[in-house]
Amino acid sequence: MPVTTRTRFRYRGAAVAGAALILLAPAVPAAAASPAAPGDQHPGKSHGTAELRLATFNASLNRATEGELSADLSTPDDAQAAAVAEVIQRAHPDIVLVNEFDYVADGSALRDFRKNYLEVPHNGAPGIRYPYAFTAPVNTGVPSGMDLNNDGSIGGGDDAYGFGLFPGQYGLAVFSKYPIDTRSVRTFQKFLWRDMPGALLPDDPATAAPADWYSPDELAKFRLSSKSHWDLPVKIGRETLHVLVSHPTPPSFDGAEDRNGTRNHDEIRFWADYIGAPGRARYIYDDAGRHGGIARGADFVIMGDQNSDPLDGDSVPGAIQQLIDNPRLTDPKPTSTGAPEAAVLQGGVNATQKSNPIYDTADFSDVPSPGNLRADYVLPSKSLRVKDSAVFWPQRSDPLSRLTGEYPFPTSDHRLVWVDVQQRGHGR
8 A cells, every 4th residue: 555654844934734644544543753844945945936846866775685675774874875865955856756765565664764864964965854755565576476587487576577576676755845645646556568559568589479478368467567657646735746757677687579678668658648648548547447647737747767768778769759759748858967977987888879978867887788878857747847957967076976976886876867847827
């Protein structure tokens, strides 16, 4: 069941008091949590404005064994978590998606990361308070009971619904300064891949038959999302912003059948269909059985590690173009000064890549491949006015480069990406 947190919220200078609760499910008694102070401000931002900073960060807060992340976050002593928190503090987003945050059903990992890391100042960066947070189950590590990689045996990460060594590994977490309308949240964890019209179901290269890597029995159970897809309605005063988050599978770690590449393409396509014309989204159903996509005229943003570069890497050609070229979306094309410097200094495959390294968001292996890529995206709807954007990737000469570095990374091989937007009716 989804886990949400609610404490105290301040908007336009007026406090709206809410009980300090951890809501595990409607039928489960609430447990107490420490109340958070009113929301913070990032520099240049004041209460009374509808300008929002939206961010995504694959923070690599995943661990090798179940329960390890909870243990690490239960004290303020984990160096990586502290560095991740400092990156978030320095970017200071109003809403941030953290990819690769192991799912913990009782919400303790969310609470402890907030209490022991985000709210604690780091190296001069002030603590940041998120009164609201959301997480829910994901497909990674959930046993399918099927031989999905066709190696003749059943079990292990490759035969889970999404690759993972235990249920919830590589999960998702969203932290927000604004209330999340939990009653209207839609999750799509169990949507079946075969139910997408024209799905790129993988072919077994040993046969001439199409779309036969998975058997009919497997396709009757196989889920599209390698983690999950969520539509989180966030209340910004009288307006609602739909935060659409996901983390498609890397388009690699497979064979000639390209089962991960085709799945990555269709996980990205899911959002393109969800925000498209009503007829295009009719086939989509959520975990509660409700059909259809987002309402016409809604404000929304698509955020996450999409694991797809426009021109480089292993993804199916055109995969990310389904979003960055979508007429309902704006691609702000965030940049950094550190990414092009890294591409030159690291060399390798970076020297022959087609994409401009100024847009890179991930520092991957340079020999033999795939090199540094643009993998992480914040894509607002055209109804939102883009004010600014950036990738948190400082140059080596910048003291903050200690937060990004090179392998072994102090935080992650991905970089935080943020975009400032303004909602309609405010400053237009």
